[in-house]
Amino acid sequence: MRETSNVGSxxxxxxxxxxxSRPVVFQDDPAIARRAASPRWRLPPAIAExxxxxxxxxxxxxxxxxVMGIAVQMASVPEAATGLRDYFLGSPSAFAMTxxxxxxxxxxxxxxxxxxxxxxxxxxxxxxxxxxxxxxxALGCALLMLGHPLLAWSSGLLGAAGxxxxxxxxxxxxxxxxxxSTWPDPFRSAVVVSRVPALIALGxxxxxxxxxxxxxxxxxxxxxxxxxxxxxxLWTRADLMLFESDRPGPDASTAKPAGAAAISE
Numbered sequence: 001m002r003e004t005s006n007v008g009s010x011x012x013x014x015x016x017x018x019x020x021s022r023p024v025v026f027q028d029d030p031a032i033a034r035r036a037a038s039p040r041w042r043l044p045p046a047i048a049e050x051x052x053x054x055x056x057x058x059x060x061x062x063x064x065x066x067v068m069g070i071a072v073q074m075a076s077v078p079e080a081a082t083g084l085r086d087y088f089l090g091s092p093s094a095f096a097m098t099x100x101x102x103x104x105x106x107x108x109x110x111x112x113x114x115x116x117x118x119x120x121x122x123x124x125x126x127x128x129x130x131x132x133x134x135x136x137x138a139l140g141c142a143l144l145m146l147g148h149p150l151l152a153w154s155s156g157l158l159g160a161a162g163x164x165x166x167x168x169x170x171x172x173x174x175x176x177x178x179x180x181s182t183w184p185d186p187f188r189s190a191v192v193v194s195r196v197p198a199l200i201a202l203g204x205x206x207x208x209x210x211x212x213x214x215x216x217x218x219x220x221x222x223x224x225x226x227x228x229x230x231x232x233x234l235w236t237r238a239d240l241m242l243f244e245s246d247r248p249g250p251d252a253s254t255a256k257p258a259g260a261a262a263i264s265e
Contacts, residue, residue, distance in 0.1 A: 054238035054245065055112025055128070061234035062105050068227040075220075096142035103135035111238070120245040126167045133163035136194075154197040162190030166242075185243060192239050195232055202229050 050056055070087060077083030088098045107128045114124030140156015143149075165187035179186050206225035213219045 049116075050112070053112055053115030054241040055108045055110070055115060057234045057238035057241065058111055059105060059108035061231040061238075062101065062108055064227060064234070065231045066101060068224065072224060091145075093142045093145035096138050096145065100135045100138035100142060103131055103138060107131035107135060115245065125242075125245065129163045129167035133160045133167060136160035136163055151198055151201065154194050159191055159194035162187045162194060165190070188239065188243050192236065195236050195239070199229070199232050199236075202232065 051060055070084070073083045073087040074080060077086065087094060089095055110124050110128035110131060114121040114128060136156055136159035140152045140160065143152040143156055166185075169187070183189075202225050206222065206229060209217070209222045209225060213222055
């Protein structure tokens with residue numbers, strides 16, 4: 001990834017990114033630290049391995065969104081086979097959304113493998129960025145066909161530009177020319193900004209459905225925007241973790257520990 005990238009502590013946005021991309025610790029609360037260290041609070045090793053790093057957050061959000069979508073579809077269609085076919089392939093927009101989801105899952109897996117050894121594998125991260133950019137383009141097409149042009153431009157086009165830019169340019173723009181070194185990475189920042197319109201739209205929808213539910217409306221209507229807000233929070237957390245991964249440091253794709261040179265996937 002960006003060998004000369006700087007998270008950027010000279011701006012308000014840079015300081016927010018720097019704080020949000022740090023690992024979560026509980027040193028200030030001994031009670032929480034004790035519970036976190038207790039065996040009953042530990043995730044099974046296989047699950048803990050899957051959710052570590054940005055890829056884990058990306059695919060946790062992908063899985064949650066996929067399960068929620070299938071559940072809502074099954075609740076509205078009595079025949080399971082027909083409901084699943086319509087959900088995945090029932091229309092051009094459904095096909096585009098299915099393609100985007102599959103590509104995003106593959107991208108999340110590439111991010112996960114790139115961070116599996118505790119150090120960013122920049123080759124795998126570039127592959128993940130490329131896949132994620134293609135997935136964002138497919139998502140933009142689906143949103144456009146569904147009649148959401150603003151989200152298509154933001155989540156689709158702007159998100160794709162950020163991801164494809166990360167894949168195409170492994171080093172940051174020259175400091176002092178196009179992008180000052182004290183600013184956060186431009187391509188990673190574009191991805192974070194691309195989440196904002198969807199978060200605002202989901203927040204408004206969630207607030208409206210909660211109000212309708214309080215007035216006697218259907219409570220299940222709250223589930224979809226609430227779940228998607230959680231998904232976007234997970235994806236945004238992964239976006240911010242990539243700022244930290246882009247800092248200069250050992251590269252797992254070029255520097256391997258002793259005895260690991262013959263190990264390959």
